Amino acid sequence: MGRAPCCDKANVKRGPWSPEEDTALRNYVQKHGTGGNWIALPHKAGLKRCGKSCRLRWLNYLRPDIKHGGFTEEEDYIICTLHQNIGSRWSVIASHLPGRTDNDVKNYWNTKLKKKLAVLANSAHVTTNNYTQLSTSTSPVPGIKSRNHVNCFSTPIDKSLDGASSIETGSGCNVESQKLYSDSNQFPVLGLKEISDFGVRANSYGVSSSSFPVDNSCISLSGNGYGEADTFLVDMGYGSAYDLLHGYSSQEKILEVAPGLANFSYSKLLASAETKPHGLHQSITL
DNA sequence: AAGAACCGCAACCGCTCTGGG
DNA sequence: CCCCAGAGCGGTTGCGGTTCT
Numbered sequence: 001m002g003r004a005p006c007c008d009k010a011n012v013k014r015g016p017w018s019p020e021e022d023t024a025l026r027n028y029v030q031k032h033g034t035g036g037n038w039i040a041l042p043h044k045a046g047l048k049r050c051g052k053s054c055r056l057r058w059l060n061y062l063r064p065d066i067k068h069g070g071f072t073e074e075e076d077y078i079i080c081t082l083h084q085n086i087g088s089r090w091s092v093i094a095s096h097l098p099g100r101t102d103n104d105v106k107n108y109w110n111t112k113l114k115k116k117l118a119v120l121a122n123s124a125h126v127t128t129n130n131y132t133q134l135s136t137s138t139s140p141v142p143g144i145k146s147r148n149h150v151n152c153f154s155t156p157i158d159k160s161l162d163g164a165s166s167i168e169t170g171s172g173c174n175v176e177s178q179k180l181y182s183d184s185n186q187f188p189v190l191g192l193k194e195i196s197d198f199g200v201r202a203n204s205y206g207v208s209s210s211s212f213p214v215d216n217s218c219i220s221l222s223g224n225g226y227g228e229a230d231t232f233l234v235d236m237g238y239g240s241a242y243d244l245l246h247g248y249s250s251q252e253k254i255l256e257v258a259p260g261l262a263n264f265s266y267s268k269l270l271a272s273a274e275t276k277p278h279g280l281h282q283s284i285t286l
Numbered sequence: 287a288a289g290a291a292c293c294g295c296a297a298c299c300g301c302t303c304t305g306g307g
Numbered sequence: 308c309c310c311c312a313g314a315g316c317g318g319t320t321g322c323g324g325t326t327c328t
Contacts (some may be wrong), residue, residue, distance in 0.1 A: 016296070016322085039313060055314075056297065091316060103296080106317070111294055 013048045017057055022046060025054055026062050031226070060101045069101025071108055079105060079113060 013021075028045035035041065038051035045056060060066070071079075076095055082093045088109075090102035099104065 013299075037313075050298090051313085052299090052315095053297075059315095060296075088317070102316070107295055110318095 011048065012042075012050045012053070014050075014053070017061075021049065022057070025049075025058060029058055029062070055105075060103045064101055066236060071100075071112075075100070076113060079109060080117065083109065092179075116159065 017025075024045055024047055028041070032044070032168070034055075035044075038055040040051070041047075042049045042051055042054050049057075066267055079093055083095060086092060088106070090109075094100050094102040094105045188228040
Protein backbone atom coordinates (compact mmCIF):
# COMPACT_ATOMS: atom_id res chain seq x y z
CA MET A 1 0.00 0.00 0.00
CA GLY A 2 1.40 3.36 -0.98
CA ARG A 3 1.54 6.53 0.96
CA ALA A 4 -1.68 8.45 1.32
CA PRO A 5 -1.83 11.43 -1.05
CA CYS A 6 -1.54 14.86 0.53
CA CYS A 7 -4.79 15.92 -1.08
CA ASP A 8 -7.69 14.60 -3.09
CA LYS A 9 -6.08 14.59 -6.52
CA ALA A 10 -9.41 14.10 -8.26
CA ASN A 11 -10.66 17.44 -7.00
CA VAL A 12 -7.62 19.63 -7.44
CA LYS A 13 -6.46 21.46 -10.50
CA ARG A 14 -3.02 20.62 -11.81
CA GLY A 15 -0.69 22.04 -14.39
CA PRO A 16 0.21 25.64 -15.15
CA TRP A 17 -1.20 28.38 -13.00
CA SER A 18 -3.55 30.92 -14.57
CA PRO A 19 -3.12 34.66 -13.90
CA GLU A 20 -6.37 34.55 -11.91
CA GLU A 21 -5.04 31.82 -9.64
CA ASP A 22 -1.80 33.72 -9.18
CA THR A 23 -3.72 36.81 -8.21
CA ALA A 24 -5.92 34.91 -5.77
CA LEU A 25 -2.94 33.27 -4.10
CA ARG A 26 -0.89 36.45 -3.99
CA ASN A 27 -3.75 38.48 -2.56
CA TYR A 28 -4.52 35.89 0.07
CA VAL A 29 -0.94 35.45 1.24
CA GLN A 30 -0.24 39.17 1.29
CA LYS A 31 -3.39 39.76 3.30
CA HIS A 32 -3.35 36.80 5.67
CA GLY A 33 0.05 35.22 5.37
CA THR A 34 0.39 31.49 5.00
CA GLY A 35 -0.76 30.89 8.54
CA GLY A 36 1.80 28.13 8.68
CA ASN A 37 -0.66 25.80 7.07
CA TRP A 38 -0.39 25.31 3.35
CA ILE A 39 -2.79 22.40 3.31
CA ALA A 40 -5.69 24.55 4.48
CA LEU A 41 -4.66 27.61 2.48
CA PRO A 42 -6.07 26.77 -0.96
CA HIS A 43 -9.56 26.25 0.45
CA LYS A 44 -9.40 29.55 2.33
CA ALA A 45 -8.05 31.34 -0.73
CA GLY A 46 -10.74 29.86 -2.94
CA LEU A 47 -8.27 27.86 -4.99
CA LYS A 48 -8.81 24.37 -6.28
CA ARG A 49 -5.18 23.52 -5.83
CA CYS A 50 -3.16 21.20 -3.67
CA GLY A 51 -1.52 22.96 -0.72
CA LYS A 52 1.87 21.81 -1.84
CA SER A 53 1.25 23.25 -5.25
CA CYS A 54 0.30 26.60 -3.68
CA ARG A 55 3.39 26.60 -1.54
CA LEU A 56 5.61 25.87 -4.52
CA ARG A 57 3.96 28.52 -6.66
CA TRP A 58 4.36 31.12 -3.94
CA LEU A 59 7.92 30.26 -3.03
CA ASN A 60 9.20 29.82 -6.56
CA TYR A 61 7.29 32.44 -8.45
CA LEU A 62 4.97 34.79 -6.61
CA ARG A 63 7.08 35.87 -3.65
CA PRO A 64 7.79 39.59 -4.00
CA ASP A 65 11.53 39.25 -3.45
CA ILE A 66 12.04 36.67 -6.18
CA LYS A 67 14.72 37.58 -8.67
CA HIS A 68 13.88 36.51 -12.20
CA GLY A 69 16.25 36.50 -15.11
CA GLY A 70 19.75 35.32 -15.84
CA PHE A 71 22.32 34.45 -13.25
CA THR A 72 25.34 36.67 -12.86
CA GLU A 73 28.94 35.54 -13.00
CA GLU A 74 29.16 36.09 -9.28
CA GLU A 75 26.16 33.85 -8.71
CA ASP A 76 27.76 31.23 -10.96
CA TYR A 77 30.84 31.37 -8.81
CA ILE A 78 28.90 30.99 -5.58
CA ILE A 79 26.86 28.10 -6.92
CA CYS A 80 29.92 26.28 -8.22
CA THR A 81 31.87 26.77 -5.04
CA LEU A 82 29.05 25.65 -2.80
CA HIS A 83 28.13 22.75 -5.03
CA GLN A 84 31.70 21.58 -4.89
CA ASN A 85 31.67 21.71 -1.14
CA ILE A 86 28.23 20.56 -0.14
CA GLY A 87 26.82 18.87 -3.21
CA SER A 88 23.28 19.26 -4.43
CA ARG A 89 21.82 20.85 -1.35
CA TRP A 90 19.94 23.37 -3.41
CA SER A 91 18.09 25.04 -0.59
CA VAL A 92 21.36 25.74 1.21
CA ILE A 93 22.95 27.03 -1.96
CA ALA A 94 19.92 29.17 -2.72
CA SER A 95 20.08 30.67 0.75
CA HIS A 96 23.38 32.26 -0.26
CA LEU A 97 21.76 33.86 -3.29
CA PRO A 98 19.23 36.50 -2.33
CA GLY A 99 16.11 36.29 -4.45
CA ARG A 100 16.92 32.90 -5.90
CA THR A 101 14.98 29.76 -5.13
CA ASP A 102 16.27 26.25 -4.73
CA ASN A 103 14.29 25.27 -7.81
CA ASP A 104 15.88 28.07 -9.81
CA VAL A 105 19.36 27.13 -8.74
CA LYS A 106 18.72 23.46 -9.37
CA ASN A 107 17.34 24.11 -12.84
CA TYR A 108 20.17 26.47 -13.64
CA TRP A 109 22.75 23.95 -12.53
CA ASN A 110 21.19 21.06 -14.41
CA THR A 111 20.53 22.91 -17.63
CA LYS A 112 23.41 25.33 -17.96
CA LEU A 113 26.10 25.39 -15.35
CA LYS A 114 26.87 21.69 -15.42
CA LYS A 115 27.38 21.81 -19.18
CA LYS A 116 29.34 25.03 -18.97
CA LEU A 117 31.73 23.42 -16.50
CA ALA A 118 32.04 20.30 -18.61
CA VAL A 119 33.10 22.44 -21.55
CA LEU A 120 35.58 24.29 -19.37
CA ALA A 121 36.96 21.03 -18.07
CA ASN A 122 37.41 19.65 -21.56
CA SER A 123 39.06 22.77 -22.84
CA ALA A 124 41.52 23.13 -19.99
CA HIS A 125 45.02 22.36 -21.19
CA VAL A 126 46.42 20.99 -17.97
CA THR A 127 43.47 20.28 -15.79
CA THR A 128 40.15 21.60 -14.74
CA ASN A 129 39.59 24.42 -12.37
CA ASN A 130 38.26 23.76 -8.94
CA TYR A 131 34.69 24.46 -9.85
CA THR A 132 34.35 20.91 -10.98
CA GLN A 133 34.21 17.72 -9.06
CA LEU A 134 35.62 15.42 -11.62
CA SER A 135 36.60 11.99 -10.55
CA THR A 136 39.66 12.45 -12.62
CA SER A 137 42.58 10.15 -12.47
CA THR A 138 44.84 12.85 -13.76
CA SER A 139 46.21 15.18 -11.21
CA PRO A 140 46.56 18.92 -11.69
CA VAL A 141 49.89 19.05 -9.95
CA PRO A 142 52.47 16.48 -10.96
CA GLY A 143 52.71 13.89 -8.25
CA ILE A 144 49.50 14.66 -6.46
CA LYS A 145 47.74 11.45 -5.85
CA SER A 146 44.36 11.17 -7.37
CA ARG A 147 41.78 11.44 -4.67
CA ASN A 148 38.05 11.68 -4.90
CA HIS A 149 38.37 14.82 -6.92
CA VAL A 150 41.62 16.56 -6.65
CA ASN A 151 41.55 19.69 -8.63
CA CYS A 152 43.77 22.58 -8.00
CA PHE A 153 43.36 26.24 -8.53
CA SER A 154 45.06 29.31 -7.33
CA THR A 155 43.88 32.73 -6.47
CA PRO A 156 46.35 35.55 -6.33
CA ILE A 157 45.29 37.74 -3.46
CA ASP A 158 45.36 41.44 -3.96
CA LYS A 159 47.03 42.92 -0.91
CA SER A 160 44.96 46.03 -1.26
CA LEU A 161 41.91 44.05 -0.33
CA ASP A 162 39.73 45.56 2.28
CA GLY A 163 40.50 43.79 5.52
CA ALA A 164 36.81 43.21 6.04
CA SER A 165 36.48 41.42 2.76
CA SER A 166 35.73 37.78 2.85
CA ILE A 167 37.12 35.07 0.64
CA GLU A 168 35.69 31.62 0.70
CA THR A 169 38.63 29.53 1.63
CA GLY A 170 36.86 26.55 3.01
CA SER A 171 37.92 24.86 6.16
CA GLY A 172 41.48 24.83 4.91
CA CYS A 173 41.70 28.26 6.43
CA ASN A 174 39.17 28.17 9.14
CA VAL A 175 39.96 29.07 12.66
CA GLU A 176 40.31 25.51 13.81
CA SER A 177 42.80 24.52 11.18
CA GLN A 178 44.68 27.80 11.43
CA LYS A 179 45.07 27.19 15.11
CA LEU A 180 46.22 23.66 14.52
CA TYR A 181 48.73 24.80 11.95
CA SER A 182 50.14 27.53 14.08
CA ASP A 183 50.12 25.49 17.30
CA SER A 184 52.07 22.74 15.65
CA ASN A 185 54.33 25.13 13.84
CA GLN A 186 53.36 23.69 10.50
CA PHE A 187 53.33 26.91 8.56
CA PRO A 188 56.85 26.80 7.19
CA VAL A 189 55.56 24.17 4.80
CA LEU A 190 56.16 25.56 1.36
CA GLY A 191 55.20 29.07 2.22
CA LEU A 192 51.94 27.99 3.75
CA LYS A 193 50.51 31.00 5.51
CA GLU A 194 47.68 32.01 7.70
CA ILE A 195 44.96 33.64 5.72
CA SER A 196 44.86 36.50 8.20
CA ASP A 197 48.42 37.35 7.21
CA PHE A 198 47.03 38.64 3.98
CA GLY A 199 44.52 40.98 5.50
CA VAL A 200 41.55 38.97 4.40
CA ARG A 201 39.14 37.08 6.49
CA ALA A 202 38.53 33.42 5.90
CA ASN A 203 34.94 32.55 5.46
CA SER A 204 34.35 29.02 6.51
CA TYR A 205 31.13 27.35 5.52
CA GLY A 206 31.97 24.54 7.85
CA VAL A 207 32.81 22.29 4.99
CA SER A 208 35.82 20.32 4.00
CA SER A 209 37.16 22.46 1.26
CA SER A 210 40.81 23.08 1.19
CA SER A 211 42.26 26.39 0.26
CA PHE A 212 45.78 26.97 1.45
CA PRO A 213 47.07 30.47 1.73
CA VAL A 214 50.63 30.53 0.51
CA ASP A 215 53.19 33.15 -0.28
CA ASN A 216 55.15 33.44 -3.47
CA SER A 217 58.06 31.42 -2.16
CA CYS A 218 56.52 28.39 -3.79
CA ILE A 219 54.57 30.05 -6.54
CA SER A 220 55.79 32.00 -9.48
CA LEU A 221 53.39 33.55 -11.90
CA SER A 222 55.91 35.36 -13.99
CA GLY A 223 55.07 35.57 -17.62
CA ASN A 224 51.35 35.31 -17.26
CA GLY A 225 50.44 38.64 -15.86
CA TYR A 226 50.47 37.71 -12.21
CA GLY A 227 54.12 38.21 -11.51
CA GLU A 228 53.41 41.04 -9.16
CA ALA A 229 51.14 39.00 -6.95
CA ASP A 230 52.87 37.67 -3.90
CA THR A 231 50.15 35.90 -2.02
CA PHE A 232 47.82 33.22 -3.25
CA LEU A 233 45.16 30.80 -2.30
CA VAL A 234 45.74 27.32 -3.57
CA ASP A 235 42.75 25.08 -3.53
CA MET A 236 43.62 21.42 -3.49
CA GLY A 237 40.08 20.22 -3.83
CA TYR A 238 37.49 19.01 -1.45
CA GLY A 239 38.79 16.90 1.35
CA SER A 240 42.41 17.91 1.51
CA ALA A 241 41.99 20.26 4.39
CA TYR A 242 40.11 17.64 6.27
CA ASP A 243 43.08 15.37 5.82
CA LEU A 244 45.40 18.05 7.11
CA LEU A 245 43.32 18.24 10.22
CA HIS A 246 43.12 14.53 10.66
CA GLY A 247 46.50 13.06 10.07
CA TYR A 248 48.06 14.86 7.17
CA SER A 249 49.16 17.79 9.23
CA SER A 250 52.87 17.38 8.88
CA GLN A 251 55.04 18.38 5.99
CA GLU A 252 55.78 14.74 5.23
CA LYS A 253 52.11 13.97 5.19
CA ILE A 254 51.30 16.90 2.96
CA LEU A 255 53.96 15.84 0.54
CA GLU A 256 52.63 12.32 0.71
CA VAL A 257 49.32 13.60 -0.56
CA ALA A 258 50.82 16.21 -2.82
CA PRO A 259 54.47 15.56 -3.52
CA GLY A 260 54.24 17.86 -6.49
CA LEU A 261 54.13 20.77 -4.11
CA ALA A 262 57.81 20.24 -3.39
CA ASN A 263 58.75 21.90 -6.64
CA PHE A 264 55.48 23.51 -7.41
CA SER A 265 55.76 26.31 -9.90
CA TYR A 266 52.95 28.11 -11.57
CA SER A 267 55.22 29.52 -14.21
CA LYS A 268 54.67 26.45 -16.29
CA LEU A 269 50.99 26.81 -16.10
CA LEU A 270 48.99 28.31 -18.84
CA ALA A 271 47.64 31.77 -18.46
CA SER A 272 44.05 30.78 -18.84
CA ALA A 273 43.11 33.52 -16.50
CA GLU A 274 39.63 34.69 -15.97
CA THR A 275 38.47 37.67 -14.03
CA LYS A 276 36.50 36.71 -11.03
CA PRO A 277 33.15 38.42 -10.95
CA HIS A 278 33.33 39.95 -7.52
CA GLY A 279 36.50 41.73 -8.46
CA LEU A 280 38.27 40.63 -5.32
CA HIS A 281 40.82 38.60 -7.08
CA GLN A 282 41.60 36.68 -10.18
CA SER A 283 42.22 33.06 -10.65
CA ILE A 284 44.07 30.93 -13.04
CA THR A 285 43.47 27.36 -13.89
CA LEU A 286 46.36 25.11 -13.23
C1' DA B 287 8.10 25.44 -44.63
C1' DA B 288 7.74 21.69 -41.65
C1' DG B 289 9.08 18.25 -38.66
C1' DA B 290 12.63 16.84 -35.33
C1' DA B 291 15.56 17.77 -31.77
C1' DC B 292 16.84 20.44 -28.14
C1' DC B 293 16.34 23.56 -24.25
C1' DG B 294 14.58 25.88 -20.21
C1' DC B 295 11.62 26.08 -16.66
C1' DA B 296 7.41 25.33 -14.01
C1' DA B 297 5.31 21.89 -11.69
C1' DC B 298 4.81 17.40 -9.73
C1' DC B 299 6.20 13.31 -6.98
C1' DG B 300 7.58 10.99 -3.21
C1' DC B 301 10.72 10.79 0.40
C1' DT B 302 12.67 12.76 4.76
C1' DC B 303 12.43 15.87 8.47
C1' DT B 304 10.21 18.23 12.23
C1' DG B 305 7.29 19.51 15.79
C1' DG B 306 3.10 18.99 18.35
C1' DG B 307 -0.06 15.98 20.75
C1' DC C 308 9.09 7.85 23.52
C1' DC C 309 5.79 7.18 19.58
C1' DC C 310 2.77 8.65 16.03
C1' DC C 311 1.18 11.52 12.57
C1' DA C 312 0.27 15.63 9.82
C1' DG C 313 2.38 19.06 7.45
C1' DA C 314 6.52 21.31 5.70
C1' DG C 315 10.63 21.00 3.18
C1' DC C 316 13.56 19.14 -0.11
C1' DG C 317 15.77 17.04 -4.22
C1' DG C 318 14.91 14.36 -8.30
C1' DT C 319 12.16 13.99 -12.22
C1' DT C 320 8.72 15.00 -15.70
C1' DG C 321 6.05 17.48 -19.05
C1' DC C 322 5.31 21.08 -22.00
C1' DG C 323 5.94 25.27 -24.61
C1' DG C 324 9.25 27.76 -27.14
C1' DT C 325 13.35 27.87 -29.96
C1' DT C 326 16.77 26.15 -33.02
C1' DC C 327 18.30 22.95 -36.31
C1' DT C 328 18.02 20.06 -40.39
